[in-house]
Amino acid sequence: MSSQDIPEENLPAAQDTAHGALGVADEKNPFADPGLPPHEHRVQDIDERAAKRSERTVALLFTVSMLATIGFIASFVAIPIDKVVYVFPLGHIGALNLALGVTLGIALFTIGAGAVHWGRTLMSDEELTDERHPIEASPEVRTKVMDDFRQGAKESAIGRRKLIRNTMFGALTLVPLSGVVLLRDLGPLPEDKLRHTAWSRGKLLINQNTNEPMRPSDIITGSLTFAQPEGLDPHDHGFNNEIAKAALMIVRIQPDEIKDKRALEWSHEGILAYSKICTHVGCPISLYEQQTHHALCPCHQSTFDLSDGAKVIFGPAGHALPQLRIGVNDEGYLEALGDFDEPVGPAFWERG
Ligand code: FES
Incomplete structure (x- = not known):
């Protein structure tokens, strides 16, 4: 209800609302609600040609958005990542980044601009008074909300103005494709790279501290030694991933204290080689408690019993540490007898 509907002489006695008495604010009634101002019609409300012009403008903005999204995808596919262009005043910048930024910006901006223009010029702008009500929605209120929603949909003319509706759906359908295309930047699938490490039969175990091949006599009971395969240079960044994946923990345990039969068979006289990569989320394990033979991951405290097949x-962590089968070669050095028989680290999806 607006103040226009109330005779002026009745204003002080007008009904109370949740906001205060409806009427003119004065000393007696400082919180009086003056009501809504008279509604002013827009040119589009009274001139169908102006409404049509607005409709075409909105459709044009949505169409531009569609074209920009197509341009985004085309840029992503067609422009080499290392192509550089000169743009004043920014200087030399990547052409791909520039094209993606500009096209995505236009696509999003024109969807927003179209929606705003549609709302400002064509959707109903009748002022409404919404009285306060209890927070809990009664069934009647829910019914009213649905009725209002349907009324709003009707007044937005989404059913009647098919050009706007179709171009809007087109723009909204295409714009998420930009995100799908960007998934390609996550890189190629790992395929079976997670299943294999740099270990193979005959590769020597190299002490990561001394960078020397190891003999069984180098491994003292109770100590924890880290090793990597021969042939990987820790100073060569190209090998860093391989070194990380293949890193070993070497411990020596009295054979009669090794509970797991396979762990004993895969050891050399009680020298056991386990992956250093935690099977939880891949932290390097670095703590060893010699009395209990427990290895502890510092990240989230997963504890593995190295005397029992490195079970958790x-x-x-949800999986024991993979064990590497080792032996000794003719020259008396510790060597691998093959690769791990399962993926190292938290690569559960690779385990069959
Ligand atoms: S990474 Fe080892 S416990 Fe979480």
Whole structure:
């Protein structure tokens, strides 16, 4: 209800609302609600040609958005990542980044601009008074909300103005494709790279501290030694991933204290080689408790019993540490007898 509907002499006595009494604010009634101002019709409300012009403008903006999204995808496919262009005043910048930024910006901006223009010029702009009501929605209120929603849909003319509706759906359907295309930047699938490491039969175990091949006598009971395969230079960045994947923990345990039969068979006289990569989320394990033979991951405290096949005895890791089968070559050095027989680290999706 607006103040226009109330005779002026009745204003002070007008009904109370949740906001205060409807009427003119004065000393007696400082919070009086003056009501809504008279509604002013827009040119589009009274001139169908102006409404048509607005409709075409909105459709044009949505169409531009569609074209910009297509341009975004085309740029992503066609422009080499290393192509550089000169743009004043920015200087030399990547052509791909420039094209993606400009096209995505236009696509999003024109959808927003189209929606705003549609709302400002064509959707109903009748002022409404919405009285306060209890927060809990009653069935009647829910019914009213649905009725209002349907009324709003009707007044937005989405059914009647098919050009706007179709171009809007087209723009909204295409714009998410930009995100799908960007998934390509996640790189190629790992395929079976996670299943294999740099270990193979005959590769020597190299002490990561001394960078020397190891003999069984170098491994003292109770100590924890880290090793990597021969042929990987830690100073060569190209090998860093390979070194990380293949990193080993070497411990020596009295054979009669090794509970797991396979772990004993894969050891050399009680020298056991396990992957150093935690099977939870891949932290390097670095703590070893010699009395209990427990290895502890510092990240989330997963604990592995190295005397029992490196089974998890505590913490969030869901899988024992993979063991590398080792032996000794003719020259007395410790060597691998093959690769790990399962993926190292938290590569659960690779385990069959
Ligand atoms: S990464 Fe080792 S416990 Fe989480």
